[in-house]
Amino acid sequence: MKELGTDTRTDGKIVVCGPLVSLFEDQVSKLQSVPMIKSAFKEASKEVDEMIAKGDVDIVFASPEALVGDKDWRSIIQEFAVSLIVIDEFHTVATWGGMEEPNEEKAFRKWFKYIGELRSLFPDASLLALSATCTKKIRKLVMEALCLQTENLYVVTRSPNKTNIKIVVNKVESQIESSMCWLIDTIKVKKMDIEPMLLYANSIKDVSNLYKFITTEIQDFKPYVQMYHSETTDQIKSLVLSDLQKCNHDLKIVIATSALGMGVDIVNINTVLFYGPPRSIVDLVQEVGRVGRDGSDSVAFILYNHNHMKFLDVEVKDLVKLNDGCRRQNLLRNFISEKEVSEVAKKESDKHSCCDLCEKVCKCGNCMKLNVELYFGPSGAFASDLQLSSDSETISYDKSLYLHMYESDTDIEDLTDHD
Structure with a gap:
């Protein structure tokens, strides 16, 4: 799912929010082969965190706990010129964020539920949400959590069917x-x-x-x-x-x-x-x-x-x-x-x-x-x-x-x- 924002700059930063460090490691490793692009994930090391905070990284990978739940880190990234927010494995917004549970205390990682707050930090940024296993029910819940408006929304679906x-x-x-x-x-x-x-x-x-x-x-x-x-x-x-x-x-x-x-x-x-x-x-x-x-x-x-x-x-x-x-x-x-x-x-x-x-x-x-x-x-x-x-x-x-x-x-x- 993608919702276009009003920020059309091509030099803005990209913030990628995802559930697992292993995914960050894999994606950062693959991006190393792309020239003129610096990517890193928060908490890789103290030195990397300092580099991100200084604004020296083009594509920043981080967890919801860091982007939304950590007030200090949130105030740092709010100063960035972000043109695109990416939510990877977005079904976890509902499944891990406890949106299907009546009691928030049962949520596996509650900050997933509040990823939509990134929209208020970067109101002009476009948003791209990706998942290979999202039910129709979860898609509806996530659209609400991310405050996605249908008028500027593009949804591309593929069947998860594995015929083999x-x-x-x-x-x-x-x-x-x-x-x-x-x-x-x-x-x-x-x-x-x-x-x-x-x-x-x-x-x-x-x-x-x-x-x-x-x-x-x-x-x-x-x-x-x-x-x-x-x-x-x-x-x-x-x-x-x-x-x-x-x-x-x-x-x-x-x-x-x-x-x-x-x-x-x-x-x-x-x-x-x-x-x-x-x-x-x-x-x-x-x-x-x-x-x-x-x-x-x-x-x-x-x-x-x-x-x-x-x-x-x-x-x-x-x-x-x-x-x-x-x-x-x-x-x-x-x-x-x-x-x-x-x-x-x-x-x-x-x-x-x-x-x-x-x-x-x-x-x-x-x-x-x-x-x-x-x-x-x-x-x-x-x-x-x-x-x-x-x-x-x-x-x-x-x-x-x-x-x-x-x-x-x-x-x-x-x-x-x-x-």
């Missing part, structure tokens, strides 16, 4: 040991031939439990599994991010919270597994989009139990609980118009590569699972015998197939136990 990523949803049991035993079996069979994957969970506790489960069951696999969350050391984070941006690396499974999100350009990974869906539809699209970035066939496995369902936004619940229709179209309706969704549906030639529901009704005669589906998760060998209903607590299984996985019949019967 198949969406598969399955219900699992509440115990990690029983819901993820297929992964252990897969690792034992494939060993180092297992394709690398991202495994998302909604809490540090779940990440830790998943890591402990995998590395305890297969101890010699531990060097190839890593955790990534807000309490992970900076050193480990850097190592993980460095590996994920290489075509060849030793990591096989990265178990992460949403901390592994925006600003991460992951290569050569085609499987993402969710142990519990993200709370919001925006986070879901962000995290699904971490894989298949080279356009190759990929799969997003969404596993959930009844405990996970308690904390989901209604849009994610609707997607997970869908029993017929198309999950992809259900997801896209949050972002684009019904007409655009219809256009997406017309272009879907191979329904079996769209989602698990479309696969069931596909009659192309050439249906086949992707390689990653054969190796991983509930749509692979394990799930073909252990079918989980999306609207039922019951599980059907062939008991004889799993005798080798459990010490007794009692252990097998535990598969049908539910809280």
